[in-house]
Structure formats: structure tokens, C-alpha cells
Amino acid sequence: EIVLTQSPGTLSLSPGERATLSCRASQSVSSSYLAWYQQKPGQAPRLLIYGASSRATGIPDRFSGSGSGTDFTLTISRLEPEDFAVYYCQQYGSSAYTFGQGTKLEIK
């Protein structure tokens, strides 16, 4: 099973700042199968990025994804108040899907 490790565990930033979230895989992941989700308290996750770099429908262009192989990044260019949430990366490989443990983005 491929293990995804997200860092940092918690990121404290202010609105307007840039956020960079990391997702590292224990073995190479196809970019086609790397996705990012946002989850707010009491809500279901929301798909932000799939195919490592494609924004899902309706996702603002301040969200971008990049990376390949074992290292992937979610960048939020300028934080809005509604962006403070928990973010998960997810991959598919070897007939199984796995999620990272999440990065909590909190207001500084």
C-alpha cells in the first residue's frame, strides 16, 4: 500500500498570504491519480484538484496543484477567509486508494 505523508501537520497563516502544502508518497504515484480535497468542520470533503494539477469544476484559480513521482504540492496563492480548513491528498495505485493524514490550515 502506498503511504501518503502530508506536511506540515498544521499551517498557521494570515488571509492574503500564500500557502504551500506538501504530499509525499512512499513510492511513485501516477499524476493521473493524485487528487486534493478540502474539508471544513461538519462537511463532506470537496474535490479541489485532480490529475495532480487540474482544478475541479468551480474551484477558484487561486488553488493550484503540481508535482510528479513522489512529491506533490497544493498551493493557494492568496488565502481567503473561507480557505481555512483541512486539506487531504489522495492517490490510487496497486488497486487501492489512500489518503494522506491531512494538513490543517488555520488562521494566524
Place this chain on the structure above:
Amino acid sequence: QVQLVQSGAEVKKPGASVKVSCKASGYTFTGYYMHWVRQAPGQGLEWMGRINPNSGGTNYAQKFQGRVTMTRDTSISTAYMELSRLRSDDTAVYYCARRVDDYVWGSYRQGLDYWGQGTLVTVSS
């Protein structure tokens, strides 16, 4: 519009089984895989498995093999997830989620684009 509506909260005793439903609307049910993901209180997301609503074929996470069964009823566009031999650590919110996959500029991409509202399953004696 696409909607996934799940059944209501359940309270079960250890050793019992639970069956959660997920009714889809706004799209062709048989055209998209349905996944099940759970989240224990205060914890992260855990993938349980998926079903191909067209064929009924399933893939389960190794952790749940032998305890989980995913089925579907295409006549009512509903997917089901049944978990047996419940333990206290199965207490979680269970989500169904539709898988989208497409091609852009020749590159394939995949993700879970619509999610149900979640069903809280509490296992307690």
C-alpha cells in the same frame, strides 16, 4: 444537479451489522464508480472500497476484506455499503462519493467529485 443522499444515523451494538444507502440523482447512475470513505471522530479519511454500478464489480480495501459488502440497485439508482461484525472503532461518519474520470489534452485524470452528506454510525454497547 448531481446529488448523493445517504440514509440516516445508526446506533449499533458490537457484533452487529449496518447497511448504509446512497441514492444518486442528476446523472446516469451506471456511468460512474461509487466509492465509500469513512472518517472516525477527529480523524482523517479512510478509503473502504468501490463498486462499479454498471457491472456490480467491487474492490475493497484489504483492511475491510471479509467484513464489507458493497452492492447496488440500478432500478432506484442506489448504492449500499454493509459492514458486519461491528466494533467500537468502526464508529465513524461514512460517506459515498462518485468518481469522475476524464481526459484532457490526452492526459487521464480521476477524483471523487460529488459526496453524500455522510452517515454517522455509532457502535456502542
